[in-house]
Amino acid sequence: MTQNYQNMASALIHGGFSNDPWTGSVNVPIYQTSTYAQRGLGELVGGYEYSRTGNPTRAALESLMAELEEGVAAFAFATGMAATTAVLSLFHAKDRILISQNVYGGTYRVLANVFDHIDVQFSIVDTTDSRALENAMTADVKAILIESPANPLLTVTDIAAVASVAKKYGVITIVDNTFMTPYLQQPIRLGADIVLHSGTKYLGGHSDLLAGIVVVNSHALAEKIAFIQNATGGVLQPFDAFLLIRGIKTLGVRMDRHVENAEAIARYLQRHPAVKKIYYPGLEEAQGHHIQLKQARNGGAMISFELTEHYDYRKFFSAVRLVTLAESLGGVESLVCHPSTMTHAAFPKELRDKIGITDGLIRLSVGIEDKQDIVDDLEQAISFAEF
Ligand SMILES: *Cc1c(COP(=O)(O)O)cnc(C)c1O
Numbered sequence: 001m002t003q004n005y006q007n008m009a010s011a012l013i014h015g016g017f018s019n020d021p022w023t024g025s026v027n028v029p030i031y032q033t034s035t036y037a038q039r040g041l042g043e044l045v046g047g048y049e050y051s052r053t054g055n056p057t058r059a060a061l062e063s064l065m066a067e068l069e070e071g072v073a074a075f076a077f078a079t080g081m082a083a084t085t086a087v088l089s090l091f092h093a094k095d096r097i098l099i100s101q102n103v104y105g106g107t108y109r110v111l112a113n114v115f116d117h118i119d120v121q122f123s124i125v126d127t128t129d130s131r132a133l134e135n136a137m138t139a140d141v142k143a144i145l146i147e148s149p150a151n152p153l154l155t156v157t158d159i160a161a162v163a164s165v166a167k168k169y170g171v172i173t174i175v176d177n178t179f180m181t182p183y184l185q186q187p188i189r190l191g192a193d194i195v196l197h198s199g200t201k202y203l204g205g206h207s208d209l210l211a212g213i214v215v216v217n218s219h220a221l222a223e224k225i226a227f228i229q230n231a232t233g234g235v236l237q238p239f240d241a242f243l244l245i246r247g248i249k250t251l252g253v254r255m256d257r258h259v260e261n262a263e264a265i266a267r268y269l270q271r272h273p274a275v276k277k278i279y280y281p282g283l284e285e286a287q288g289h290h291i292q293l294k295q296a297r298n299g300g301a302m303i304s305f306e307l308t309e310h311y312d313y314r315k316f317f318s319a320v321r322l323v324t325l326a327e328s329l330g331g332v333e334s335l336v337c338h339p340s341t342m343t344h345a346a347f348p349k350e351l352r353d354k355i356g357i358t359d360g361l362i363r364l365s366v367g368i369e370d371k372q373d374i375v376d377d378l379e380q381a382i383s384f385a386e387f
Helices: 008-014 056-068 080-088 105-113 130-135 159-168 219-232 238-249 251-271 289-295 313-319 349-355 371-384
Strands: 038-040 073-077 096-100 121-125 141-147 172-176 194-198 212-216 275-279 302-307 335-337 362-365
Touching: 008 056, 008 238, 008 251, 056 073, 056 212, 056 238, 073 080, 073 219, 080 105, 080 194, 080 212, 080 219, 096 105, 130 159, 141 159, 159 172, 212 219, 238 251, 251 275, 251 302, 251 371, 302 313, 313 362, 313 371
Parallel strands: 096 121, 096 141, 141 172, 172 194
Antiparallel strands: 073 212, 194 212, 275 302, 302 362, 335 362
């Protein structure tokens, strides 16, 4: 492909679609259609026959995402969980998938309560420890599924190290790249076979849509996911595909600002006497900080923290004003959530305790508001929470 650009910031704006051949429209039209007229039996006009199988607006998004993640092909789904479900549909009864200790609660839930119906097995492994990972590589393992930094403790896993273990044993590496986006981290370049996204988060960026993306790095996987996408049907609608493309155009400028704010807020929280623990891979002292800087552009914009025993986290959540108490992340607005009762409620309590998702853990998705306004709001909410 000949392109008029070299860098990600331009690819975000120009990737996947170049002006509509009919009108010159600089944006992809919303092809709000379920079906396509055929000239004769088997004679398609533009290669499309039914929108579950393919739709030009969705196709523009899919080729944009394949380009950004440097994959062979991409597939757009109705939600991140529909994308995850499509990927998990690659596996059969008795296959085993290794997952990181902290992954998105919904990923755990679909494995533990849906894929267990067809006897797909999974084990939770500390993927930051390559010896633990190698020890878990039994003959039934077919894939390793990781997030880095992972949800909600921002645990950093060395993606290249995991991919090299996976290659040694002939299994595939799946990386949920939702927290980083291709602007900050490109797992396929680090050896991953499949990249997953909840497009609902940073890619869309405005908390106004749900979407999921699968990117694959081989033709064989592309064929399988295309089959599963069409067969199971959880596709993204044309209007949402358009909105997601529109969101991605500003991903670079948004991420730069998200990260600038997050770095300032992490330093503020780190110094704060009310803060007992802080998890942010952009801090020098954080677990995996050097691996993070090796494999990603910076620490991203998700921060988790705990207040000391002199503060009541419930009061903190009820006192935030600019920062909104809500599920989700990655939008322009700052959000806080309570992982143990919200995003990770699907994890059994013993598992939450074991991996450090305490009842007092607060997860903050740093938005792109003025950073002093965010700090001021956190400050007043922390003061209010004091016993
Ligand atoms: C939100 C999220 C998902 C699920 O995506 P939905 O669009 O909500 O279905 C998967 N992985 C991560 C890391 C997420 O944050």
